[in-house]
Amino acid sequence: MLKDYIVKRKSTRKFDMKPLEEDVLHEIKEFATTMKPLYEHIKVEYSFLGENEVKNILPVKAPHYIIISSESTEGYLTNVGFLLQQMDLYVSSKGLGSCYLGLAKPTEKADSELEFVIILAFGNSLDSPYREESEFKRKPLTKISNREDQRLEVVRLAPSSTNSQPWYVVSIGDVMHLYCVKLGLFKGMMYNKMNQIDMGIALAHLYVSHTSTFSYFSEQNPPVVEGYYYIGSALIN
Ligand SMILES: Cc1cc2nc3c(=O)[nH]c(=O)nc-3n(C[C@H](O)[C@H](O)[C@H](O)COP(=O)(O)O)c2cc1C
Secondary structure, X not given: OHHHHOOOEOEOOOEOOOOOOHHHHHHHHHHHOXXXXXXXXXXXXXXXXXXXXXXXXXOOOOOEEEEEEEOOOOOHXXXXXXXXXXXXXXXXXXXXXXXEEOOOEEOOOOOOOOEEEEEEEEEOEOOOOEOOHHHOOOOOHHHHEOOOOHHHHHHHOOOOHHHOOOEEEEEEOOEEEEEEEOOOHHHHHHHHHHHHHHHHHHHHHHHHHOOOOOEEEOOOOOOOOOOEEEEEEEEOO
16 A cells, blocks of 8 residues: 555665666556546646656666656646655555656656656665654654644655655644745745645645545635645545
8 A cells, every 4th residue: 555655665866777677667657647636637747768868966866767747737736746746655665766856857858838847766776765664854743733633644754855844734623724834035936846846745645545535625714824825625534
């Protein structure tokens, strides 16, 4: 089950550059067609690229990359994070490593009207792709939510760009209202886009832990949280 990997996964930055077996790659491509979007109406496209088809200013190189492009409409970045985190967990469930690459780009611009959003590198990891739950470097539950609701542990452990963990959750009954940190002008220019993706990643963890009951909606008058803005709400039970 994908949810089992929430408490184990970690980013891989050292890959075995040997390409994966064709059947494994095929399974990964098949899985991409089954990933659930947060917003059904937003058009997205995936493409799979190899070692020399991506340029990255940081020295993380992988034998395979999944590239996600999307129609750039309201909520699209959160939708992308939601989709790609399902892939991150799937890759982890196959014993492989993965890493989001926020600064990488395909070497060739795709012939698509959709906007290139982000890349997830994957392949065999040279180290273990797993860690113990105690080894996660994350904020405590009390810093990211209004109450110590253990169901939010999956949000707490989610990966985020620069591990910034921009989320805050107001948990009321079975409804989880999600918020993202407000950044100043300069930091915002650098991180707002990534933070929207991070929020989708956190929501994906709520989804894979409650696949049969999860639903997502926008509240008209959500509670106000100082220093954060409202993203959306998940009903998990
Ligand atoms: C949207 C996003 C962008 C990221 N970009 C990069 C990147 O460019 N380079 C990198 O090495 N790691 C990148 N990461 C990985 C994070 O640094 C990592 O998820 C975080 O530090 C938590 O560590 P963990 O994934 O091992 O739990 C990114 C993660 C996310 C979610």
